[in-house]
Amino acid sequence: MHKSLTTRLRDIRSNDHAEIDRLRSDVALQKLLLGAREPITEKASDWLERRSGDGWTSAVTDQTDAFLGYVQIGSIHRDSRTAWFGICLIEKARGRGHGADATQLALSHARDRMNLRKVLLKVRADNPAAQLYGKIGFRTVGTLCEEYDSGDSIHDVKIMEILLGGQAGEPSIRHQPASAMDLRTR
Numbered sequence: 001m002h003k004s005l006t007t008r009l010r011d012i013r014s015n016d017h018a019e020i021d022r023l024r025s026d027v028a029l030q031k032l033l034l035g036a037r038e039p040i041t042e043k044a045s046d047w048l049e050r051r052s053g054d055g056w057t058s059a060v061t062d063q064t065d066a067f068l069g070y071v072q073i074g075s076i077h078r079d080s081r082t083a084w085f086g087i088c089l090i091e092k093a094r095g096r097g098h099g100a101d102a103t104q105l106a107l108s109h110a111r112d113r114m115n116l117r118k119v120l121l122k123v124r125a126d127n128p129a130a131q132l133y134g135k136i137g138f139r140t141v142g143t144l145c146e147e148y149d150s151g152d153s154i155h156d157v158k159i160m161e162i163l164l165g166g167q168a169g170e171p172s173i174r175h176q177p178a179s180a181m182d183l184r185t186r
């Protein structure tokens with residue numbers, strides 16, 4: 001049962017970096033995210049700087065304003081106005097509706113503020129997050145067989161996409177802050 005709570009997106013602050021470093025150095029979590037098999041040593045500040053070149057990263061928070069995780073829209077194709085989505089919440093924030101609501105907020109941001117037309121994602125086939133995306137409206141467009149080698153096992157990876165609307169020939173918009181976004185969950 002979900003508690004009544006608010007999910008918000010806000011810009012990432014320097015005092016969020018320690019939590020981001022912790023998430024990125026969690027090898028089991030990174031393997032779920034199709035990431036590195038060894039602890040990542042790149043600092044959060046460097047990672048965020050690197051990712052800002054072709055996308056947008058935002059903190060997920062609630063009414064307390066505490067850092068609960070992040071969402072990303074990256075690898076933007078500027079002419080086609082498509083991009084790839086990612087999300088990771090800290091453990092204690094999971095299972096309370098923040099993931100679904102933060103995904104919806106990120107899609108709103110992609111459509112309304114970045115003028116994107118389509119958002120795609122990759123998810124390890126055994127990750128229950130795939131159910132979340134399906135409920136939101138992503139459809140599975142294919143499965144990459146034996147795509148990701150975690151070191152212990154080899155995993156299929158689903159590719160999912162959601163269309164956001166939009167006409168041909170419109171420009172994409174590079175980045176706008178997320179500070180005004182707010183959504184109350186169940």
Ligand SMILES: CC(C)(COP(=O)(O)OP(=O)(O)OC[C@H]1O[C@@H](n2cnc3c(N)ncnc32)[C@H](O)[C@@H]1OP(=O)(O)O)[C@@H](O)C(=O)NCCC(=O)NCCS
Pocket residue numbers: 032033069087088089090093094095096097098099100101122123124127128129131132133135
């Ligand atoms: C995946 C993640 C973002 C989901 O966020 P969340 O806040 O835990 O999920 P929600 O509470 O919003 O759940 C929404 C739906 O997702 C599905 N879901 C999410 N996590 C699940 C789990 N561990 N087991 C089963 N279903 C799950 C359910 O269908 C759920 O709907 P329900 O509450 O009606 O049953 C979060 O758990 C997370 O950060 N996990 C680790 C990183 C990760 O896997 N990221 C995704 C990579 S593609």
